[in-house]
Amino acid sequence: MDLVFADMFPPSRIQYPVIFARLIGAIILGGIIGFEREARDHPAGLRTHILVSLAAALFGIIAIESVNIPGFANDQQVRIDPLRVIEAVTAGVAFLAAGMIVFSRGRVKGLTTGAGMWLAGAIGLAMGFGYWPIAFFATAAAVSVLFALGVIERRLEHGKQEQLPPKEDT
Numbered sequence: 001m002d003l004v005f006a007d008m009f010p011p012s013r014i015q016y017p018v019i020f021a022r023l024i025g026a027i028i029l030g031g032i033i034g035f036e037r038e039a040r041d042h043p044a045g046l047r048t049h050i051l052v053s054l055a056a057a058l059f060g061i062i063a064i065e066s067v068n069i070p071g072f073a074n075d076q077q078v079r080i081d082p083l084r085v086i087e088a089v090t091a092g093v094a095f096l097a098a099g100m101i102v103f104s105r106g107r108v109k110g111l112t113t114g115a116g117m118w119l120a121g122a123i124g125l126a127m128g129f130g131y132w133p134i135a136f137f138a139t140a141a142a143v144s145v146l147f148a149l150g151v152i153e154r155r156l157e158h159g160k161q162e163q164l165p166p167k168e169d170t
Contacts, residue, residue, distance in 0.1 A: 013068045014130075019061055026057035026127040029139040030120045036146045042113045044100050052096065052117050053124035056089045060128020086125060093121035116142065 012019065030053025031046055038045030063085040097114030119142050126135035 011068070013065055014061065018130075022061060022127045022130060023054060023057055025132065025135065026053045026124045029053060029123050029127065029135055032139050033116050033120050033123075033142050033146070036143055037113055037116055040150070043110065044113045044117055049117060049120040052093055053120040053127070056093065056121040056124025057128035058124075059085055059089050060125045064129065082129070089121050089125055090118075093118050112146070116146070 009016070014022075027050050030050045033053075034044075034046035034049025037049065063082060097117045100110040100114040100117065102109045119138065123135045123138050123142075126132075126138065
């Protein structure tokens with residue numbers, strides 16, 4: 001039974017409380033962006049952004065930890081390229097984000113939500129690699145952009161609608 005417990009909790013380069021804190025941070029920061037999307041009734045909202053951010057953080061942590069797997073010790077030399085992890089997460093999230101983009105009635109919809117998912121992945125990677133300040137700043141910047149520029153866009157669209165002449169009934 002000791003072997004099973006030892007396998008369940010292998011030695012870790014990053015202490016487990018730090019790993020869990022990073023994962024919780026990814027959940028919270030992804031959730032902040034997702035909440036804004038959810039509040040505006042967009043298809044990819046709170047849960048989607050949390051899961052994207054959490055998955056990216058987990059990939060980052062696994063990348064760091066994989067160097068220290070006991071089976072790779074001794075004679076074998078393991079080289080990790082963090083760019084490969086970043087590229088893999090970027091490609092995976094981009095695939096999901098592309099699914100959010102729809103062309104309907106001559107208009108593109110879902111582009112901002114897709115970009116938000118992509119950013120949630122990047123924030124998750126920042127958390128996974130332990131770059132808390134970068135993750136917090138990116139989240140604050142994202143919410144600022146989504147909220148402030150969203151208000152400006154709505155005002156501009158409202159102004160355009162007031163300037164259009166009324167349609168004639170035919």
